[in-house]
Amino acid sequence: MSGWDRFVFSFFNLEVARQYLPAILDGMLVTIGLALVIIAAGVLLGLLLAVLRTFAYRLINLLIIVFADVMRALPPLVLIILLYFALPLAGMSLGAFASTWLALTLVLAAFAEEIFWAGILAVPRGQWEAARSTGLGRLQTLQDVVLPQAVRMTVPPLTNRVIAITKGTALGSVVALSEILNQASSSASLAGNATPLTMGALAYLVLFLPVVIFGRWVETRFSWKK
C-alpha cells in the first residue's frame, strides 16, 4: 500500500465507519444530554449564588468566594476523578454520568457566579437607590432593574465559558462514561483502525463548530467592554 492509501485506509475507512457509526451516534446523544444538564444546572446555580451575594451577608459571601475560587483553580479532570474514585471510599457512590455532571456543573456555576456578579456590580449604584426609593423591594429591584441590564452584559463571557466547559464533557471518557470520545476510542481499539477516532473528532465538530461560530457572533452583537 502506498502512503496515501494507507492513510485513507487507517483514518477514512468507509467499511469501519459504517460499522461503528451507531456507537458514535449513541455517544453523541450522551454528550448532548450531559451538556444540556450541565448548562441548565450550572448557569442557574451561578445566578443564584450571584443574587445571594447581593444580600451582603459576610459569612455567606465568604463561602461563595471560596467556592468560586476553588472551583476555578482546580483542574476539572481532578474534580471528576475525585468525585468518581474517591467518594466511594466515603460510602457515597456516584456513577460516571453523575460524577462528570456534578464536577462540570460546579465549575460552570463558579465561573457563572463571577460573571453575573461582575455584571451586577457594573450596574451603577444610583440605579439601585433610585429603584428602591420608588418603593420597589430588594428582589423586585434586582429582578426588574439590575438583572435585565446585568445579564445582557454577561452574555458574551458566559457564552464562551459555557462552550469551554461543555467541551469538557470529553473528560468523562476518563471515568468510562460512554460519550463520544470514549465510544470513539474503544471502537478504534476494537476495529484496530483509527477511523472511529476521525468520526469522533467530526462528531465534536458537528456539535461545537456551530456553537463556536455562534459565540463569535454573540461577541460582536453584545459587546462587553465599552
Place this chain on the structure above:
Amino acid sequence: MDDLILNFFNPAIIERVWPFLLQGFYMTLMLSALVIPLGLAGGLLIAMLHSLGLRWLNWLLIAYVDLFRALPPLVLLIFIYFGAPFLDLDLPKLLAVAIGFLLNTSSYYGEVFRAGIESIPAGQAAAARSTGLTRWQTMQSVILPQAIRNVLPDLISNTLEVIKLTTLASVVALPELLNNARQAQALTYNATPIVLAALFYLALLWPIVRLLSRMEHKSLGLKR
C-alpha cells in the same frame, strides 16, 4: 470521622507518596513551562498575521482558530497520540502533548492577542508609519506593548486554563502530577494521593485566581 481521615488524609500514605507526587508536580511545572510559551508564540503569530488584513489569509486563520476551539483538547490529544501509530509514526508522549497543546492554546491566545491589537486605534499605526517606522517596528514598539497591556487579564486567565489542561497529559500516562497521583491511588487503594494532588493544584493556582479577580474588578472600576 476517623474513617474519613484514613481514606482521604492518611498521614502514613502522605509520607509514602509525597516524593512521587512532588516529582509529578515538577513535571507539571516543566510541562507548563514548555506549552505556555509555545501557545503564546503561536497565538501572537496568528494575531500578527491577522493584522496584515489580507482577506484570504484571515479566512484561513479564523477557520484554524474556530476548528481548534471546537475540538475538545482531550479529543485532539487522543487523536494525535493514538492515531500516529497507524501511520507508523511513533510519537513520544511529550511531543504528542506539545503538538496537541500548540494547536489548542495558540487558537485561544490568538483570539486574545487579536482583540488586543484591534483595541488600538488605527490612527496610531498610521502615525507611527508616517514617522518612518516600518510595519514591523510599528507592531513591535507601538501596537503590541499597548495591546498586551489591554488584554493582560485575558492572557493570564487563558494561561490559568492552560496549566489546568496539563492534567490531560495523564491520559497518555505522561508522569505529571495527576498521573502520579492516580498511580499512587491505585497502589494504595486510598483517596489521599488525589486529595493531595488537588491541594498541590490549589496552592499553585489559587493565587492566580485571586490576582485575576482583583484585575477584573479593577478594570470594571469597582471598589469591592
